[in-house]
Amino acid sequence: MTGAGFKALVKGxxxxxxxxxxxxxxxxxxxxPETGLIIDRSHPQRGLSVTSNILAMPHGRGxxxxxxxxxxxxxxxxxxxGFVLASPDSIxxxxxxxxxRLYETVCPIVFGVLPEGSTGLWMIDQNHVAPIAGP
Amino acid sequence: MRLTKSDQAxxxxxxxxxxxxxxxxxxxxxxxxxxxxxxxxxxxxxxGGLYHGRAGLDFALSLVEGGGRVVVPTTLNVSSLxxxxxxxxxxxSETAAAARLLMDAYVDMGCTPSWTCAPYQLIQxxxxxxxxxxxxxxxxxxxxxxxxxxxxxxxxxLDICCALxxxxxxxxxxxxxxxxxxxxxxxxxxxxxxxxDLLYPVLGHRLGQVAGTDVAVIVGLDHRAGEDRLKALGxxxxxxxxVAMFHVAGVTPEAATVEAAMAGQxxxxxxxxxxxxxARARASLNHGEGPLGAISVGTPHFSVAELAxxxxxxxxxxxxVPFYVNTSRDALSRAEASGxxxxxxxxxxxxxxxxxxxxxxILHDVRGVVMTNSAKWAFYAPGNLGVDVVFxxxxxxxxxxxxxxxxxxxxx
Numbered sequence: 001m002t003g004a005g006f007k008a009l010v011k012g013x014x015x016x017x018x019x020x021x022x023x024x025x026x027x028x029x030x031x032x033p034e035t036g037l038i039i040d041r042s043h044p045q046r047g048l049s050v051t052s053n054i055l056a057m058p059h060g061r062g063x064x065x066x067x068x069x070x071x072x073x074x075x076x077x078x079x080x081x082g083f084v085l086a087s088p089d090s091i092x093x094x095x096x097x098x099x100x101r102l103y104e105t106v107c108p109i110v111f112g113v114l115p116e117g118s119t120g121l122w123m124i125d126q127n128h129v130a131p132i133a134g135p
Numbered sequence: 136m137r138l139t140k141s142d143q144a145x146x147x148x149x150x151x152x153x154x155x156x157x158x159x160x161x162x163x164x165x166x167x168x169x170x171x172x173x174x175x176x177x178x179x180x181x182x183g184g185l186y187h188g189r190a191g192l193d194f195a196l197s198l199v200e201g202g203g204r205v206v207v208p209t210t211l212n213v214s215s216l217x218x219x220x221x222x223x224x225x226x227x228s229e230t231a232a233a234a235r236l237l238m239d240a241y242v243d244m245g246c247t248p249s250w251t252c253a254p255y256q257l258i259q260x261x262x263x264x265x266x267x268x269x270x271x272x273x274x275x276x277x278x279x280x281x282x283x284x285x286x287x288x289x290x291x292x293l294d295i296c297c298a299l300x301x302x303x304x305x306x307x308x309x310x311x312x313x314x315x316x317x318x319x320x321x322x323x324x325x326x327x328x329x330x331x332d333l334l335y336p337v338l339g340h341r342l343g344q345v346a347g348t349d350v351a352v353i354v355g356l357d358h359r360a361g362e363d364r365l366k367a368l369g370x371x372x373x374x375x376x377x378v379a380m381f382h383v384a385g386v387t388p389e390a391a392t393v394e395a396a397m398a399g400q401x402x403x404x405x406x407x408x409x410x411x412x413x414a415r416a417r418a419s420l421n422h423g424e425g426p427l428g429a430i431s432v433g434t435p436h437f438s439v440a441e442l443a444x445x446x447x448x449x450x451x452x453x454x455x456v457p458f459y460v461n462t463s464r465d466a467l468s469r470a471e472a473s474g475x476x477x478x479x480x481x482x483x484x485x486x487x488x489x490x491x492x493x494x495x496x497i498l499h500d501v502r503g504v505v506m507t508n509s510a511k512w513a514f515y516a517p518g519n520l521g522v523d524v525v526f527x528x529x530x531x532x533x534x535x536x537x538x539x540x541x542x543x544x545x546x547x
Contacts, residue, residue: 029515033187033188039518040518042419059347061375061376063374063515064182064270064272064288064290064291065185066291067290067291067292067293068185069187069188071194071292072188074190075188075190075193076188089377090288090289090293092290093163094160094290094293094296095291097160098160098194098292099190101156102190102193102197
């Protein structure tokens with residue numbers, strides 16, 4: 001269940017608790033970069049923090065401003081540690097790339113589908129996505 | 136990835152630091168998408184002028200410092216400020232100052248200060264088959280679906296990278312294959328519903344939920360789906376989903392028939408939308424009840440035709456609650472010339488340009504719900520502004536304004 005079939009859209013390494021979104025989230029209008037909290041009122045996981053998580057999303061949604069919001073969240077340290085996207089999304093890719101240029105932040109984005117029931121601590125390393133065994 | 140000599144020259148810094156940065160980012164994104172190369176674009180629309188924090192400003196200023204100049208005609212999306220009516224802004228002055236710097240940075244790079252989310256309503260707009268790079272989700276879906284121009288979903292930053300280089304990744308909606316409908320949506324509603332303006336944003340809201348990122352062809356609409364109605368449909372679909380293009384069989388330019396929209400292939404998926412689905416979608420846009428606090432219409436920016444329609448409805452009447460009308464400075468000047476704006480202001484409405492009431496602090500302290508005719512406004516305002524929203528048609532918005540209480544139309 002590790003690694004196979006994933007593709008790095010933005011390369012890098014990250015480790016974090018896996019947060020799987022049941023529905024897509026537009027970061028603009030959906031994530032407060034000041035707090036890292038999901039603020040979209042129609043989202044089932046409203047109120048949760050994405051900070052330092054590996055965020056798994058079905059696909060992006062809505063606004064083209066989401067790149068700005070991701071870059072701002074990376075600047076402020078409230079962003080996810082990395083993303084696992086079930087469909088590629090250049091809006092998130094450019095947000096991560098620009099923040100890296102401006103602030104040297106690292107936020108890898110991979111494209112691929114996680115196995116059902118995945119939870120716990122996960123890592124992203126280039127094209128490799130895997131759970132980290134617990135104690 | 137295939138690069139031309141001129142692409143490579145930009146990567147080597149031959150066109151300056153900003154063009155090199157833009158080309159590097161563009162190539163990185165194109166590679167992540169497995170694009171075979173880049174295509175020339177003839178226009179761009181930039182969403183990056185709306186202030187979301189220091190990161191966007193830092194990026195724009197770095198491009199200005201690097202000598203960035205757009206190489207294709209480039210319009211600007213809504214910003215955070217109404218430069219024609221600065222007194223409407225109720226946010227803090229520090230944010231306003233930063234927002235203004237951001238706007239100036241994009242103008243400094245040669246962008247046209249159009250400040251509208253509806254660049255397709257400007258006289259100069261892309262035509263059928265034109266390759267363009269547009270930001271702003273509602274503009275993207277309109278350009279692809281209604282104009283037949285070709286743009287992917289460009290986020291902030293990538294849009295200006297395209298404008299500074301005149302290039303875009305040759306993939307997805309820029310290609311014939313990427314524009315083919317893979318989802319067929321069969322709309323089954325009574326014929327008279329096609330005369331109701333409210334059908335279109337509600338259908339769009341539902342379309343976004345069922346389509347996700349897929350290109351759909353809608354079967355069951357006809358010529359009554361004019362530009363303003365398709366605008367409302369697309370804006371809603373691009374909010375509830377990641378819809379960047381849809382076809383309407385028999386209506387939109389790449390869908391003379393449903394078969395044409397699918398390029399002769401079978402749909403990968405078929406969805407039915409009926410009145411029950413629409414009633415549910417409409418109900419999901421209503422978040423509250425209670426006294427009527429304010430009304431906001433014109434998201435996306437009202438066209439000249441919509442301003443005229445509103446003027447017809449409000450002539451000789453007056454509103455009892457704050458009533459905001461969002462439009463572009465271009466539509467404003469054209470509607471001023473015809474006397475439309477005087478009628479709307481005589482009604483007591485506040486005309487907002489250059490920005491929009493759901494993205495910047497303009498509404499006064501609202502006590503009660505805010506009513507809107509925009510599914511997009513209803514979708515985003517609760518999160519952005521913390522207000523409860525009632526979604527209804529423009530006629531119901533005007534009736535409510537005149538009575539001072541919520542008046543919501545009957546029916547589905």
